[in-house]
Structures are given as C-alpha cells and as structure tokens.
Amino acid sequence: MMKSPTILAVGGVYIERRGRLAGAFVPAASSPGTMREEVGGAVFNALRGAVRRGVSGSLLSVRGGDILADTVSRAIAAAGIADLSVVFLDRTTPSNTTLFDGDGALIAGLADMALYDLALAKQIRRAKVREAISTADAVLCDANLPPMALERLVTLAAGKPVFALAVSPSKAARLTLVLEFLAMAFMNRHEAGALTGADVDADERGIVDGLRRAGLKSGVVTAAGDGPVLGFDEADAFLILPPKKVADGAADALAGATVAALLRGLTLRTALRDGVAAAMLAVESATFTSAIFAEALAFVPEARDLA
Secondary structure (H helix, E strand, O other): OOOOOEEEEEOOOEEEEEEEEOOOOOOOOOOOEEEEEEEEOHHHHHHHHHHHOOOEEEEEOEEEOOHHHHHHHHHHHHOOOEEOOEEEOOOOOOEEEEEEOOOOOEEEEEEEOHHHHHHHHHHOOOHHHHHHHHHOOEEEEEOOOOHHHHHHHHHHOOOOOEEEEOOOHHHHHHHHHHHHHOOEEEEEHHHHHHHHOOOOOOOHHHHHHHHHHOOOOOEEEEOOOOOOEEEEOOOOEEEEOOOOOOOOHHHHHHHHHHHHHHHOOOOHHHHHHHHHHHHHHHHHOOOOOHHHHHHHHHOOOOOEEOO
16 A cells, blocks of 8 residues: 655644624624634644645644643544644633624634644644654644744755645734745635735736746646636746635635645646635535545636636
8 A cells, every 4th residue: 555645734723713794794793693612723724635645644733721732632533644743731722713894704813822822832842743754754734833933944844745835914924934944835816915025916827927936837827716726837837727615714614735746746736626625625514435525526627728
C-alpha cells in the first residue's frame, strides 16, 4: 500500500462564534438572535479537509489554559490530526466573534488572537517542530503567523512545498516577504488585492499578472458568491465555475483537498476540481464518503483557459 502524504500545518486554531440577529440591528440595545460556536481557523479547516482526502496531518498552534482549550483539543483529535500545540496556562484561547444582522450583513467582528503574535514565532524554534518539518512531505500555514514566524518556517522547510492561506485582507500582507518561496497560496479577491494593490473588481488576467509580479508562482483565488475559482501556476491560468457557493470554511476545505490532490501527483487543473467538490460538500456535511465525494466531483465542470 502506498504511504499517504504527510502535512505539518502551522497557524491558528480557535473558537469561531457567529451571531445572527432575528431582526433589525438596534445600536446600544440587546436584540434577540442566535449564536453558533465551533472550532475554526483557516489552517485547521484546510488540514481537516486534506485529512478527509487521505493525507496524514499534524498541527502546531498555541492556545490558552481555559475550558475552551479543551474544546479545541477535542476537535483536533476528532479530525484525526496529531496535535503538537502548546498550552499557555495564563492565557485565554484565541477566538473570533462576528455578529450579523437579520439579512446576513456583517455588523461587527472581534478577533481575540494576540496569543499568535506573542507565541507562535517562538514555537517554530522548538526542536520538535524542526523534526516534524523534516519528516513531513509538505508544510501548510496561514497568515495568523507573524512575519518573523513565516520567514523562519519557509527557511526550515527549504526543499519542501509550503502552502499558505491568506486568512484576511489585513493579514494577507504578512505573506509578502515569503511569496516567492511558496509552492502555492490560497486567497479570495479581497486578499489578492491586499497583496497586489489591485481593485477587488479587477479582471482575472489582471489578478494573475499582479500576483505573479508580486513573486507568487502558483495560486488559487476564490470569488464572492458563486463566482469562478481562479487557478494559476507558472505556465497556466484557468477558471472553474463552482456549481455552489464557495465561502468561509468551505474555501479552506477547498484548499485542503487541493493540496491533498497535488501531493498525490495531480496537476493543478485536476486538483482544483477536487478542491471545489470538497468545498461543495463542506457546506452540506462535516463528513462524506469516497462515493459521495465522487458524486460531487462529477458535478464540477472542467477548467477552462483564462482568456
């Protein structure tokens, strides 16, 4: 039996809270609504997606010594991921809280993630992490890492593919110093704009050219709603029109499945179809069988060349 590829993921794993009002937003007043809480984070979501597609994964992050840390730990174990994370007993576990009105428009967000800037760079210097990098087939990271940590990570991973997730427009700029060392970066149009200075409504060719000029050899850019997914490498650029919307954690699942397919030796065109299928299923269910995945993949159209 062929050995499954192994990935070391480094980045943010935190509590994701999403609140939605039942009606209109009234400032400075309590409003009825619902709050959903789950374990999230770009690198965790992506690695979980890769593991579902046959990859063996381990994860390095940091969390606090509170009860939320137990929730994070259980989610990592349930995903079949080896946990290399460090617990800081005197800190709180990072979280991201967003509040939406009754129509789904964002009202406010609060990201309590200072622990990543404080501690992640130091953790990458651990001998255990260097050993994990040396035995992995690839490294997956997100822009929750501060710039110093990203630079050290790509240095330690020299000779191995490093895949990165941009996370948000404000954090995407952290990737600027390491773009040329990445095997691939995953982002949406807003994050691509933060890396290139291009307008979010720029045409696909302009996005590709801008990212290439910035030093990125290969990338995937998702669009809002049901817009096309853009893929490119040094020789090719193409679009895939997803049958269903790709957003939020679904875009992370797309990244994980795409990376898993690339590590199995598939071309980016073929691998990204796997990613789109995984993103479709991520919206519908937390788990899926190989047969269900094959059915979803059959609905994903072939890539078409970028004009």
